[in-house]
Amino acid sequence: MRVVIAGGHGQIALLLERMLAERGDQPVGLVRNPDHVADLEQVGAEAVVLDLEHASVGELAEVLDGADAVVFAAGGGPNSGAARKETVDKNAAVLLAEAAEQAGVRRYLMVSSMGTEQADPDSDDIFQVYLRAKQAADDDLRRRDLDWTVVRPGRLTDAEGSHQIQVGTLERGEIPRADVAATLLAALHTPETIGKTFDVLTGSHDIKEVLQSL
Numbered sequence: 001m002r003v004v005i006a007g008g009h010g011q012i013a014l015l016l017e018r019m020l021a022e023r024g025d026q027p028v029g030l031v032r033n034p035d036h037v038a039d040l041e042q043v044g045a046e047a048v049v050l051d052l053e054h055a056s057v058g059e060l061a062e063v064l065d066g067a068d069a070v071v072f073a074a075g076g077g078p079n080s081g082a083a084r085k086e087t088v089d090k091n092a093a094v095l096l097a098e099a100a101e102q103a104g105v106r107r108y109l110m111v112s113s114m115g116t117e118q119a120d121p122d123s124d125d126i127f128q129v130y131l132r133a134k135q136a137a138d139d140d141l142r143r144r145d146l147d148w149t150v151v152r153p154g155r156l157t158d159a160e161g162s163h164q165i166q167v168g169t170l171e172r173g174e175i176p177r178a179d180v181a182a183t184l185l186a187a188l189h190t191p192e193t194i195g196k197t198f199d200v201l202t203g204s205h206d207i208k209e210v211l212q213s214l
Contacts, residue, residue: 001069003068004030005073008047012073013029027045032049052074068107071108074089090136107146108146111180118131147195148195151184152199157174158176161179161182
């Protein structure tokens with residue numbers, strides 16, 4: 001399986017790329033900074049340098065040619081301003097969906113966030129701006145004729161993954177990045193996740209079994 005990951009140098013993306021490579025799949029990470037190419041190659045991924053804030057649909061569609069799935073794991077970053085929440089967290093996700101449609105790639109996994117539907121519509125607080133951008137990107141994806149899945153993790157930690165999760169509409173909690181990556185990997189191979197939006201936190205059930213029950 002050839003999987004193209006937007007935000008390929010992010011922590012979750014690097015974990016997912018390593019997992020895909022270890023399975024014998026072909027992870028392809030999109031990065032803006034050429035200095036990040038070596039980090040992707042170290043985990044077994046192919047790196048493509050492409051700035052999603054300035055790329056066209058056609059340019060991105062060329063990269064997606066021959067892919068089996070795309071994963072949106074990009075973000076403006078915790079220290080970015082409101083403008084990059086719009087250009088990365090929202091617009092780049094929409095761009096990836098448009099390019100996937102043009103390239104004929106049906107499978108799209110979105111890494112979103114818990115709490116998007118509770119975002120304050122009037123607040124200038126940067127986290128509220130972020131949540132609104134993620135909600136808009138999720139809404140755009142759900143309107144498309146793609147085999148989409150929206151995964152909404154809670155607070156991310158660097159703890160060792162347990163492969164034990166809970167999914168659904170959940171109260172606030174946390175989850176290791178490693179378990180988010182493992183959830184994305186499993187979702188790629190679990191048809192029951194198509195057309196589903198779910199929160200994911202650390203829990204007490206095996207990832208694959210939980211996703212098959214959706």
